[in-house]
Amino acid sequence: MMYYYFGLAMRSLKRNLVLTALMIAAIGVGIGASMTTLTLFRAMATDPIPQKSRQLFTLQIGNWPPNKVTVATGDEEHLQQQISYPDAVALMNAHEGRRQSAMYHGGRTVIPANSDLKPFEASTRAAYTDFFRMFDVPFVYGEPWPASDDANHSDVVVLSRELNDKLFGGANSVGKTVDLDGRGFRVVGVAARWNPVPRFFDLNTDKYGKTEQMFIPFTTAIDEQMEMWGNFNCDGDVGTGGWEGRIHSECVWVQYWVELPAAADVARYRSFLTNYAIEQRRSGRFHWQALTRLRNVREWLAYNHVVSDEARILVLVSFSFLFVCLLNAMGLMLAKIMGRSGDIAVRRALGASRGAVFMQCLTETAVVGLAGGLLGLGLTSLGLFGLRALLSDEISRLSSLDAVDITIAVVLAVVATTLAGLYPTWRATRIQPAWQLKAQ
C-alpha cells in the first residue's frame, strides 16, 4: 500500500512542478541554514572527553582577598580561573586524587638537528606524567615518562605526532634527543593526534585551539623558567623578585586537574580541599575563609560559557528561519492539496476511507520532506564551506559534518515537514465527496 501511495505522491508532485520545487527549496534552504549553524554549535557544545567527563575535576581556591576592590578578573564569588604555584605544589605533594596534574601553557624554541630547518617556537605544555593517563592521550610510539622523571626534573619530552613528523619524518624517535633552547631533551613518547574540542583543560586562550606541540615535565619547565603564554593574573604584589618572586607570588597561572573515579572520592577530595583552605588560614597565609570549588568537565565548560554568543545567536536566527520556511511549506502544501480537492473527492467517492486519504497525503508530504532534507544536506556542506571561508581558523576547525549531523538533518527535515503537513492533510480528509463532485 505504501508503495502505491508513494507512486501517487510522485505523480501528484510531478503535476505541479513549480509548487513542488518551491516547497522543496523552502525546506532545503531552512534545513541548510539551521544545520550549518547547528553543526558549529554542536562542535562547541560537545563533550570533549565523554568517557571521563564526570570523573575529571578542576579546582579553584580563593587565594585572593574576597573583599578587595581590584582588577576585574574572577567570577561572582571572586574565584579565579587558575590557581597559584604554591597551591599547585602543595596539592601535588598531597597526592589526594587517583591521578592529578598541575599544568601550564608555554613555549620552547626547537633547534632542529637538520640545519635546513630554521629554529622555531613550539607551543609546549608543562605537566606531570598523570596528564597522559588521566586524559587518555593516545601514543604512537613510547609512553608517558615515569613519575621519577617528575621528581628528578628530567629533561624528557613527549612530542605530538605533528612535531615528530616535522623533526623525524614520522619515524620512531623514542630515545632520540631534541634540542630545546640549547638543552637536549630525550624523547620518551610520541602522542597520536589528540585535540579535544573545546580544549577543556585550559580554556584561558584559544578555547577551540589545538593541543600543544609537545609536553615536558612541570618541574623541568619551572627550572628552565619556561614563560607562561596563557593568562597570568595577579592581585598586586608582582613587582619584585624576578622569576622566583613571580612563581611564589599569589599570582594565578596554573591549571590543575584531578581524576576522582567514584562519588566517594569526590566527597573526600571536597573535604580535603576545604581543610586545605582552613589550614592555609591557620598558618597565616589567608586572612579570610577561602572558598574552594571542584567542578567536573561538563560543569567547567558550562561555567566558562564555552559556546560562544555568536554561535547561540546564529542557531537562534537559523532555527527561526527554518520555522519561517516550514510555515511557507505549510501554506504551499495547503494550496496544493486544496487544489486537488477534486481528485480526493473522487477517491473518497470510490470508497477510500479518511484514513487512506490521510496516509496518502502524508506520504506525499514526507517525500517532499525527504527531498528537502537531501537538498538541505547539500546546502549545509555549502554553508560550512562558506563558514570556513569567512571565519577564523580556530572556529573553522569546528565546522565539519559528521554522521550524527547528517542523520539529524534528514530526520529534522522529514519530521518537521510532516508536522507542517499535518494540518493541510487533515483538511484534505474533511473534503466532502458529494459536494466536490457536484461542483464539478
Add this chain to the structure above:
Amino acid sequence: MDVYPILAAMRRNKVGAILIAAQIAVTLAILCNALFLIEQRIALSKRPTGADEADVFVIDNGWVGQPTDLEARIDGDLAALRSLPGVVDAYVTNSYPLSDGGSTEGVGTDLDPNRALTLAALYFAGPQGIPTLGLKLIAGRNFTPSEVVSMNDYSVPKAPVVIITRQLADKLYPQGDALGKPMSMQFTKGMSTIVGIVDRLQVPWVSANGWGSKFNDNSVLVPFKLVWHGGHYVVRARPGQLAAMMRAGEDKLFAISRARVIDQVRSLPQARADIYRDDRGLAVILGVVCTALLTVTSFGIVGLTSYWVAQRRKQIGIRRALGATRNGVVRYFQTENLLIATTGAIVGGGLAIALNLWMVMSFEMPRLQFGYVIAGALVVVVLGQAAVFWPALRAASVPPALATRAA
C-alpha cells in the same frame, strides 16, 4: 477601496492568511535584530585604534638560546631596521594595538588600597612609540631618551613618567587637569607623573564582549624598553613601501643573526582583518540568512496568492463581468496583502522587541533602536506588495467571459 469584502473573503481563507502573516511577523523579528547585529559588528570592526595603521608592521622576534648581550642585540636590530631607506622609525614593545595580547594594570590617582582602580592596558614605548604608531599627542610632551628604563627580568620597573589616553585622563581627573598630575600603578606600587596625553589608543583586546570591552580606550604608554628573549618590533614604513619593508626588515634581521625565531611579520591592516574576521564573518552570514529569509517569504506569498487566484478564477470572472476593471482586481489583491502584511508587521514588531530584550539579557547586547523596527516593517510590507503583484496581474487577466462558463 472597500475593505469589507476583502475581510469577508479572508474569513473563508483564515489559515492561508494567518500563515502569511505569521511568516511576515517572524521574518520581521529576525530581520530587525539581524540588521542591528550586522550594524554593530561592522561598527566594532571599524573602531579606530588611534594609530595611523596603514604603513605600520610588526615583526615578532625571539632569540634562540640564552644570549647574555640581549640589550646590545636588540639595539642593533632596531638601528638596522631604522637604517632601511623605506623605514621611518621602529621600537621594541610588549604589545601593540589589535594584537589581542598584552598586560593590564590597575591604575588610580593614589596608592590607597581601598580605592577602586581603573583597568588600563600597558604599552611599552620609548620616544619612538608615538611617531611610529602615528598617535596624536594632544597635550604635554613625548618621552625623552633619558627617561627610558630597560626591563630585563621578571620584575616590572617603576615608571617615573607616563603618557595616557584622553579617555583615561578624563576618568582619573574628571576636571580635565590630568597633565602633570600623578598616576598610581597597582602592581608596582609606584607613582608616575602624567607628562603627555594622546587622543586615542585602543587596548589590544577588542572582541565584542571580551576582556578589554570594558576599558576599550584606557591605555598607558610607559617608557620601558623590553629587553627580553621575545618581543615585538613595531616599524613604520614610508608610504607605499610597506610590503617591501616587511620583506627587507626580516631579511635584514636574519642577516645580522640567524640565532633567532621570527614567528610572523604582519602589517596592522592585516592584524585588523585577522582580529575582526569572526565579526565580519558573522555579519556576512547574517546578511545571507536575511536575504534567504526575504526570498523565501516572498516566494511563499507568490505561491499562496497564486493559489488563491486560481481558486477564485470564477469569482474574479463574475466580478469582471459585473464591471470591475482590471485595476480594480489588482487593487483587490494588493489591499488584501497590505492588510495581512500590516497585521504581520505589527505582531512582528512586538516579536522583534521581545527577541531583542531576551538577547539583551543573555548576550549583553544593547537595546534595539526603534528605527530598525520601523525600517524592517516598511521592508516587509513593500516586499509583500512586490510579491503579490505578479499573481494579481494574473488575476486581472482573467477574462470576464469566464463567468459564463462552467468552472
